[in-house]
Amino acid sequence: MDVIARLANLPGALPGACAQGLIWGIMAIGVYLTYRILDVADLTVDGSFGTGGAVCVMCLLSGQNVWVSLFMALLAGLLAGLVTGILHTFMGIPAILAGILTQLSLYSINLKIMGKANQAINVDKYSLLISLRWVKEFALHNPIIMVIIVTAALIGILYWFFGTELGCAIRATGSNPAMSRAQGINTNFNIVLGLAVSNGLVALSGALLSQYQGFADVGMGRGAIVIGLAAVIIGEALFSRIFHNFALKMAAVSLGAIIYYIVIQLVLTLGFDANLLKLLSASVVAIFLAVPYWKGKYFSKPVKKAKEDEKNA
Numbered sequence: 001m002d003v004i005a006r007l008a009n010l011p012g013a014l015p016g017a018c019a020q021g022l023i024w025g026i027m028a029i030g031v032y033l034t035y036r037i038l039d040v041a042d043l044t045v046d047g048s049f050g051t052g053g054a055v056c057v058m059c060l061l062s063g064q065n066v067w068v069s070l071f072m073a074l075l076a077g078l079l080a081g082l083v084t085g086i087l088h089t090f091m092g093i094p095a096i097l098a099g100i101l102t103q104l105s106l107y108s109i110n111l112k113i114m115g116k117a118n119q120a121i122n123v124d125k126y127s128l129l130i131s132l133r134w135v136k137e138f139a140l141h142n143p144i145i146m147v148i149i150v151t152a153a154l155i156g157i158l159y160w161f162f163g164t165e166l167g168c169a170i171r172a173t174g175s176n177p178a179m180s181r182a183q184g185i186n187t188n189f190n191i192v193l194g195l196a197v198s199n200g201l202v203a204l205s206g207a208l209l210s211q212y213q214g215f216a217d218v219g220m221g222r223g224a225i226v227i228g229l230a231a232v233i234i235g236e237a238l239f240s241r242i243f244h245n246f247a248l249k250m251a252a253v254s255l256g257a258i259i260y261y262i263v264i265q266l267v268l269t270l271g272f273d274a275n276l277l278k279l280l281s282a283s284v285v286a287i288f289l290a291v292p293y294w295k296g297k298y299f300s301k302p303v304k305k306a307k308e309d310e311k312n313a
Helices: 002-007 010-038 045-061 066-089 095-114 143-161 165-175 177-182 187-213 224-239 246-269 274-299 305-312
Strands: 118-120 215-217
Touching: 010 045, 010 143, 010 165, 010 187, 010 224, 010 246, 045 066, 045 095, 045 118, 045 187, 045 215, 045 224, 066 095, 066 187, 143 187, 143 246, 165 177, 165 187, 177 187, 187 215, 224 246, 224 274, 246 274
Parallel strands: none
Antiparallel strands: 118 215
16 A cells, blocks of 8 residues: 555656656767767766756856856867867877766866855746746746757757768767778767767756756766666667667657656655665666677577588588
8 A cells, every 4th residue: 555655646756757857868868979879988977967057057147148058058068078089089098088087177177167066046036948846837948848849959950960971970980980090081080079069968968957956066967977878778778679760769868868767756756765776777777788788698599500501501
């Protein structure tokens, strides 16, 4: 009976879970660009997510328009990705270490931007794009509706961009760097650009989350890479057989983030210890990453030796 009583509270919490999933879904699209398109392990996102939130909140507090604040957060993310790209390509530092160095630096930069560990923004005093307070209202400023519009616009822009010559060159760089260089493609430039675009999206997501929750915190991006990977992997696992178009693959990543947050909300509703959430997230990512390996090793049908001999003959 206790479980049924807890589950009865779930429908009321679902709008908030969906809104958060959509916001983090934008960040997950950024992770998808580096993890799947560029084939680069980028850990900058744990820092650039907080940078986007910090820049957005401080711009709003200084009297800037909400769209200007979001654009400044996007630029801050682009710069963070640019730094990681330069550390990796120009200085020869491995991508994962370059991301860690930038992430570490951004912690101090975020503190400097905000002046303290936390900065609040009141929806009554400032004109915000989204807010937790509006999540159950049926209106354009409802976070679910507004973030769906923003996500659709971003997917459309990215779909167009990655269909251009430059975008195709970035995809080729991630797919086969050696062949790309042989074709005269500047792979270093493409890696830097890809990292910049990715972290720009991550920072934009952080800016939206800071408005949604009403504050920016220096540690708000901690563990963001795990959530991003979880969204990417869940989206691919559930929708890869249906969504083959590049735009639909990015939409699947966003849906993966929503499913992730609905699952998180479900386990919290059932009384799961909130202190173990990051352990749960890491476990989910590990399992979904292991499934393709297990499937290939333990469940694929072995090729008969006779058939191999016939092919060789």
